[in-house]
Amino acid sequence: MTAIASIEASGAEGQANLNLWLKDVSVYVPGVHRSVLKRQLILACREFFEQSHAWRAAVGPVDVIENQNTYMLSPFNSTTDVVAVKGVWINGIPVDPIIQRPSFAAGQTPPVPTNNQPFGYYMLRPDILALYPTPGKTLVSALQVQVALKPKSSVKQVPHIAVTDFYDAIMNGVLYRILNQPAKPYSNPSLALYFEQKFRTAIGLYAGMAKKGFNNGASWTFPGFGRLTMRTRE
Numbered sequence: 001m002t003a004i005a006s007i008e009a010s011g012a013e014g015q016a017n018l019n020l021w022l023k024d025v026s027v028y029v030p031g032v033h034r035s036v037l038k039r040q041l042i043l044a045c046r047e048f049f050e051q052s053h054a055w056r057a058a059v060g061p062v063d064v065i066e067n068q069n070t071y072m073l074s075p076f077n078s079t080t081d082v083v084a085v086k087g088v089w090i091n092g093i094p095v096d097p098i099i100q101r102p103s104f105a106a107g108q109t110p111p112v113p114t115n116n117q118p119f120g121y122y123m124l125r126p127d128i129l130a131l132y133p134t135p136g137k138t139l140v141s142a143l144q145v146q147v148a149l150k151p152k153s154s155v156k157q158v159p160h161i162a163v164t165d166f167y168d169a170i171m172n173g174v175l176y177r178i179l180n181q182p183a184k185p186y187s188n189p190s191l192a193l194y195f196e197q198k199f200r201t202a203i204g205l206y207a208g209m210a211k212k213g214f215n216n217g218a219s220w221t222f223p224g225f226g227r228l229t230m231r232t233r234e
Contacts, residue, residue, distance in 0.1 A: 018157060024171060029178050029186040036178065038156075044173030045158045046150050048166060048199070050083050053148035054206040055161055064090060064131070064139040069118070073147055074127035079155045082127040087146040090117055090131075090139065098122045101132060117142075148210075169202035 022037050029037075049055045059073060073082040088095040098120040117139065118131035129145065151158055162170055172195045179192035 020163070021167075021171060021174065025174050025178070028175055028191075031185050032178060037174070040177045041170070041174045042151065042153070042155060042158060044177055044199075045162050045170050046153060048162075048170050048173055048203060049148070049150040052203045052207040052210060053084055053086065054166065054210045055149045055159060056086060056146060056210065057149055058144060058146050060144040061141040062143050064118070064135045064142045066136065066138045067134060069131045069134040070124065071129045071131075071143070071145075072127065073129060073145065075152070076147070076149055079152055079157075080149050080159070081152055082147045083150045084126050084148040085121075085123060085129055085145060086148055088121045088129065088131075089144045091142045092144075093117070095131070096120050098132060101130065166202075166206065169199065169206065172196075172199040172202065 018038055018041060021041055022034065025037055025041070026032065057076065059076075073085070076082050088097075095118060100122050118133055118135055120132040122130050122132060124130055127147075149159075158170075176192045176194075176196035176199055179186065179188045179195065181187055
């Protein structure tokens with residue numbers, strides 16, 4: 001069994017009303033059921049943020065725990081999951097990403113972290129962070145993580161940032177998904193392809209901007225201190 005520390009962030013992106021989107025989308029797909037529109041909007045929003053990593057937040061600082069190297073980052077809150085880790089810092093010092101935990105031959109001794117502070121991290125899955133080497137002592141309020149987020153599939157609303165920053169891009173995603181549905185009065189594969197191409201282009205554009213940190217404007221939220229709990233996983 002592996003012990004995993006769960007990091008729970010406090011504070012989050014607010015939720016946006018779907019009505020404005022539904023009004024704009026319905027012009028292209030007259031007669032579509034409102035529940036279909038809502039569901040495809042949420043799925044398009046998830047797809048956009050999952051692929052672009054354009055919605056980001058900072059988790060922490062929280063404690064690095066002695067002899068504890070794994071930290072669970074999801075759920076970020078009741079409506080949001082972590083889709084990727086974009087950066088890790090301990091006491092303000094960047095921690096380098098590594099592909100996986102290094103393996104050692106018999107007789108070889110794994111390195112000991114300088115000042116008991118890990119110098120690398122790897123991912124057990126997109127939302128489980130593992131520090132390397134395992135910290136030798138507790139470091140209070142030392143760990144900060146920048147993460148990319150996406151809405152949960154069960155949500156009834158979308159994050160406010162989807163409206164303020166990515167409205168047109170996500171609307172293209174909704175339209176391609178609905179117009180591509182087969183055997184509907186509004187089915188239109190050629191128009192669906194047009195909107196899908198615009199959607200994919202926007203994902204690439206915002207993914208590139210996110211990598212550069214959105215230097216011309218803040219496009220992610222910075223919640224307050226996280227809370228850290230422990231659980232075990234088989």
